[in-house]
Amino acid sequence: MESIRSISVGPGSLTYTDFPWIIEHNEDRCVLCGKCAAVCPMESLELSYSRSRVPKLDILKKKRQSEYKVVVGIRQKTDTAHRCVGCGMCSMVCPNAAIGPRYNDNEHRTVFFADKKGDPYKRGGRKNQPGPTLLDRIVFDRISMLTDPALDAGRHEFYMNTVLGRVLPPEEFLRRKQSGEWIPPTREIFPFIIGGMSFGALSPNMWLGMLQGVAYCNEVLGIPVVMSTGEGGCPPWVLRSPYLKYLILQIASGYFGWDEIIRAIPEMVCDPCAIEIKYGQGAKPGDGGLLMGFKVSKLIARLRGVPQGVDLPSPPVHQTLYSIEESVGKMIQSLSTLFGFRVPVYPKISATTSAKAVLNNLVRNPFASGLCIDGLDAGTGAAYNVSMDAMGHPIASNIRECYLELCKQGRQNEIPLFAAGGVGKNGNITQNGMALIMLGASGIHVGRYIMQAAAGCLGNEKNRCNICNIGLCPKGITSQNPKLYRRLDPDQVAERVVEVFLSIRTEMKKIMAPLGRSQSLPVGMSDALGIADAEVAKRLQIKYVC
Amino acid sequence: MCRLALKSADDPFSPYEVLTAMEAMREGYDGSGLGLLLRGISFEDFNYKPNRPILSGIVQSEAALHRLNKFMEDRGFELRYDHEFDLDRRVLEVGDQYKYVIRVYRLPDDWSSKSEEEVENLLMHTRLDLRRDGEEHDGDLTVFSFWPDVMMIKEVGWPLQVGDGLSLHDGRIKARVVMAQGRQNTNYGINLYACHPFFIQGISTMTNGENTAFVPIRDWLLGLHKPGYQGYQSDSEVFTHILHYTLKELKLPLQAYKHIITPLKTEELEKHPSGDFLRGLRDSCRRLIIDGPNCVIGTLSDETCLMVMDHKKMRPGTVGGRPGCWAMASEMCGVESLVPDRDRSLDFQPMREHTVIIPPDRKELVIWSQFDPYPLAQAA
Numbered sequence: 001m002e003s004i005r006s007i008s009v010g011p012g013s014l015t016y017t018d019f020p021w022i023i024e025h026n027e028d029r030c031v032l033c034g035k036c037a038a039v040c041p042m043e044s045l046e047l048s049y050s051r052s053r054v055p056k057l058d059i060l061k062k063k064r065q066s067e068y069k070v071v072v073g074i075r076q077k078t079d080t081a082h083r084c085v086g087c088g089m090c091s092m093v094c095p096n097a098a099i100g101p102r103y104n105d106n107e108h109r110t111v112f113f114a115d116k117k118g119d120p121y122k123r124g125g126r127k128n129q130p131g132p133t134l135l136d137r138i139v140f141d142r143i144s145m146l147t148d149p150a151l152d153a154g155r156h157e158f159y160m161n162t163v164l165g166r167v168l169p170p171e172e173f174l175r176r177k178q179s180g181e182w183i184p185p186t187r188e189i190f191p192f193i194i195g196g197m198s199f200g201a202l203s204p205n206m207w208l209g210m211l212q213g214v215a216y217c218n219e220v221l222g223i224p225v226v227m228s229t230g231e232g233g234c235p236p237w238v239l240r241s242p243y244l245k246y247l248i249l250q251i252a253s254g255y256f257g258w259d260e261i262i263r264a265i266p267e268m269v270c271d272p273c274a275i276e277i278k279y280g281q282g283a284k285p286g287d288g289g290l291l292m293g294f295k296v297s298k299l300i301a302r303l304r305g306v307p308q309g310v311d312l313p314s315p316p317v318h319q320t321l322y323s324i325e326e327s328v329g330k331m332i333q334s335l336s337t338l339f340g341f342r343v344p345v346y347p348k349i350s351a352t353t354s355a356k357a358v359l360n361n362l363v364r365n366p367f368a369s370g371l372c373i374d375g376l377d378a379g380t381g382a383a384y385n386v387s388m389d390a391m392g393h394p395i396a397s398n399i400r401e402c403y404l405e406l407c408k409q410g411r412q413n414e415i416p417l418f419a420a421g422g423v424g425k426n427g428n429i430t431q432n433g434m435a436l437i438m439l440g441a442s443g444i445h446v447g448r449y450i451m452q453a454a455a456g457c458l459g460n461e462k463n464r465c466n467i468c469n470i471g472l473c474p475k476g477i478t479s480q481n482p483k484l485y486r487r488l489d490p491d492q493v494a495e496r497v498v499e500v501f502l503s504i505r506t507e508m509k510k511i512m513a514p515l516g517r518s519q520s521l522p523v524g525m526s527d528a529l530g531i532a533d534a535e536v537a538k539r540l541q542i543k544y545v546c
Numbered sequence: 547m548c549r550l551a552l553k554s555a556d557d558p559f560s561p562y563e564v565l566t567a568m569e570a571m572r573e574g575y576d577g578s579g580l581g582l583l584l585r586g587i588s589f590e591d592f593n594y595k596p597n598r599p600i601l602s603g604i605v606q607s608e609a610a611l612h613r614l615n616k617f618m619e620d621r622g623f624e625l626r627y628d629h630e631f632d633l634d635r636r637v638l639e640v641g642d643q644y645k646y647v648i649r650v651y652r653l654p655d656d657w658s659s660k661s662e663e664e665v666e667n668l669l670m671h672t673r674l675d676l677r678r679d680g681e682e683h684d685g686d687l688t689v690f691s692f693w694p695d696v697m698m699i700k701e702v703g704w705p706l707q708v709g710d711g712l713s714l715h716d717g718r719i720k721a722r723v724v725m726a727q728g729r730q731n732t733n734y735g736i737n738l739y740a741c742h743p744f745f746i747q748g749i750s751t752m753t754n755g756e757n758t759a760f761v762p763i764r765d766w767l768l769g770l771h772k773p774g775y776q777g778y779q780s781d782s783e784v785f786t787h788i789l790h791y792t793l794k795e796l797k798l799p800l801q802a803y804k805h806i807i808t809p810l811k812t813e814e815l816e817k818h819p820s821g822d823f824l825r826g827l828r829d830s831c832r833r834l835i836i837d838g839p840n841c842v843i844g845t846l847s848d849e850t851c852l853m854v855m856d857h858k859k860m861r862p863g864t865v866g867g868r869p870g871c872w873a874m875a876s877e878m879c880g881v882e883s884l885v886p887d888r889d890r891s892l893d894f895q896p897m898r899e900h901t902v903i904i905p906p907d908r909k910e911l912v913i914w915s916q917f918d919p920y921p922l923a924q925a926a
């Protein structure tokens with residue numbers, strides 16, 4: 001027998017029942033193929049053996065004795081670096097349904113040990129708050145039926161596109177048209193936009209798959225879907241391809257990837273859809289982007305012009321600029337100039353109580369083409385847990401406030417508002433998006449939903465997986481490790497992207513038809529909205545229904 | 547579904563004719579109100595000069611009438627004619643209106659030095675001030691229009707019954723253009739201001755069907771803070787204001803109305819000779835795109851009449867007639883009743899791209915298509 005003092009149990013020692021996910025392994029069914037351990041991104045599993053006593057009772061000889069045998073099996077590791085994240089990949093590959101993670105609804109103590117080496121816990125994903133969101137609870141209740149029957153979602157022709165770009169007031173448009181002055185550029189796009197997820201945050205296969213899907217939507221199906229690159233530029237060949245017109249190039253405070261973009265300008269065969277200047281991220285205001293060193297592969301390092309394997313935090317503000325007013329004044333104008341005033345340029349900010357002030361500055365800036373507001377439920381590839389869970393402003397009331405402010409000034413079709421942040425968090429992508437549109441958004445940015453629906457991202461709001469930050473994505477979506485991202489077939493992603501947008505389009509019709517709307521996107525059609533919460537109804541200036 | 551009828555003829559006729567057309571279209575209709583607009587007016591017992599403004603409305607009490615009189619006198623309007631309807635209160639559903647006002651005024655002397663635009667604005671402000679005054683006094687004074695050569699009557703009830711109650715068949719009032727809407731009560735309460743036709747500065751439209759894009763359009767028009775763009779007690783009232791905005795504020799030709807309320811699709815504009823301009827116009831007027839199964843019928847100060855359908859064209863209107871006499875109605879039988887002696891084979895039902903115009907000379911119909919080149923220098 002070993003003495004108890006020789007077994008090391010330190011302050012940081014944990015048992016597997018202290019972990020958020022417990023691996024359940026059925027030894028009777030296991031054939032020891034080892035697939036689970038091979039697929040596990042966290043290396044949580046180890047094959048281990050133990051000597052086990054098999055009691056033996058020989059009744060005739062009236063003699064008791066033991067036999068010993070060596071048992072080989074799967075064990076869960078109990079250090080936080082190898083914690084099981086509940087992704088379930090092991091159960092996906094197990095031939096005998098012998099293994100799988102179980103959510104530990106007991107208090108799990110890993111939270112106390114997440115700050116290894118004095119670094120607070122970072123993760124990818126979204127605010128871990130399950131349950132219906134506010135957007136989920138909004139209903140569309142203005143059903144057209146009195147003098148006119150509702151439209152037929154299956155047979156009518158629907159016009160569902162939105163406009164990205166500054167729209168002049170009619171008088172000003174006519175004046176400029178007559179005097180031959182500059183008219184700000186606009187783009188007609190599908191209102192659901194693939195939001196900024198950078199090349200770097202996403203694996204090359206994921207990125208390529210999305211781009212293929214977007215191109216198919218545009219060129220074959222005629223759905224003008226566009227996607228934002230996020231910070232970090234995009235592959236050089238894309239910059240020189242006709243696909244550039246489906247891309248919103250993002251410039252963020254780290255300016256990563258912009259060397260490549262600037263170099264490519266003389267060789268661009270078309271203009272990009274738009275330029276998005278990122279000032280803030282809804283999921284972590286006060287932090288810029290953060291690409292952790294795990295994901296800075298050789299390719300990413302080259303594109304971003306940095307050494308391999310270093311953490312790439314973008315500063316939370318544009319360091320060369322003193323204030324948002326100055327940013328708006330300088331960056332929007334210089335980027336417009338860069339692209340010959342042919343490309344809409346707009347900022348993306350995190351939803352905050354000062355969003356309205358930013359908006360009012362933009363309204364007065366003749367070159368500003370829109371405003372993207374990112375709410376606190378937005379997803380991220382890497383953020384400090386505390387930022388993600390506790391910082392920011394919800395999107396619904398923020399977008400509504402901004403829209404009503406524009407209404408007051410009679411300028412609601414001039415600066416289009418785009419909303420992001422937790423849209424489709426529970427899968428209700430079209431409902432959430434349309435609710436935001438009727439609250440006043442011209443369009444919606446979706447990130448995480450696309451990863452989930454088009455590439456099978458396993459993350460959820462119960463802290464399942466959410467390891468996008470460390471480059472170990474079990475599906476290969478957010479990993480720069482070829483061993484992992486080769487798991488993802490770009491063609492299949494493209495197929496799924498197309499399926500997703502086709503479904504969104506169908507669902508949009510199912511919402512618009514009963515409202516009697518088919519000729520224009522119901523932006524600001526707040527008479528169609530109701531919610532069974534009097535306080536929310538009052539705040540959003542929509543109907544209270546129950 | 548509301549019933550719409552319009553007749554435009556060289557020879558003035560009784561508005562009762564249009565009410566009988568309304569009766570022809572009565573199937574499937576609940577007759578909850580009547581709105582009438584007359585232009586090119588002649589009175590049997592008064593020699594009306596078409597430059598004099600006519601005030602039309604309803605006064606509910608003697609006190610309100612006094613206030614009206616005082617208001618007009620204070621502003622220097624001189625009453626020239628006060629039409630007394632030969633009322634049959636037993637037939638009227640609402641028997642207790644104190645007085646239906648149709649009055650001709652002479653403009654204040656000091657207005658003669660004002661420009662046409664100033665006079666138009668002052669007339670509108672006078673109407674709005676009166677309307678506000680009525681609203682401040684429990685709605686005892688309702689003013690529908692105050693404009694030269696336009697008169698409006700609105701009342702709750704079956705159209706023909708209202709006509710009988712006001713004795714519109716007696717021939718004392720005649721007009722060259724009569725536009726009538728038989729109201730079907732729909733999404734808003736029964737309110738005389740919610741009753742079509744709507745009127746602003748000589749421009750008037752009426753509509754059937756429901757405008758589902760009402761709230762965004764209303765919000766945008768209100769945001770312009772133009773004095774006349776207010777009230778909005780009906781979802782279709784915004785159609786009139788969009789027409790006013792197109793013609794008076796943007797100073798665009800009538801053809802632009804259709805391009806604003808039901809713009810062409812991008813693919814169509816790509817092939818259109820004025821596509822670039824029209825696309826810009828569509829973007830900047832995006833909030834004014836109407837959405838609903840509507841037929842819009844309207845008239846302008848110069849007696850031009852028009853009809854357009856919304857994009858979906860679920861409620862087709864019909865136009866027919868002969869040189870000198872034309873009719874527009876929401877149902878075929880309405881046209882039939884208004885101009886029976888016409889070549890029926892020339893009846894026309896506008897498609898979603900058409901604007902049908904009866905020009906003031908009433909010689910022939912103009913059918914203008916959105917696919918035709920846009921008629922103005924702006925497009926160049």
Ligand code: SF4
Pocket residue numbers: 021023039040041042043044045083084085086087088089090091100101474
């Ligand atoms: S659920 Fe995922 S992280 Fe956990 S053991 Fe299985 S594969 Fe590894």
Ligand code: SF4
Pocket residue numbers: 025029030031032033034035036037074090093094095096097098099
């Ligand atoms: S994949 Fe299944 S059968 Fe294979 S080792 Fe793991 S648990 Fe055992």
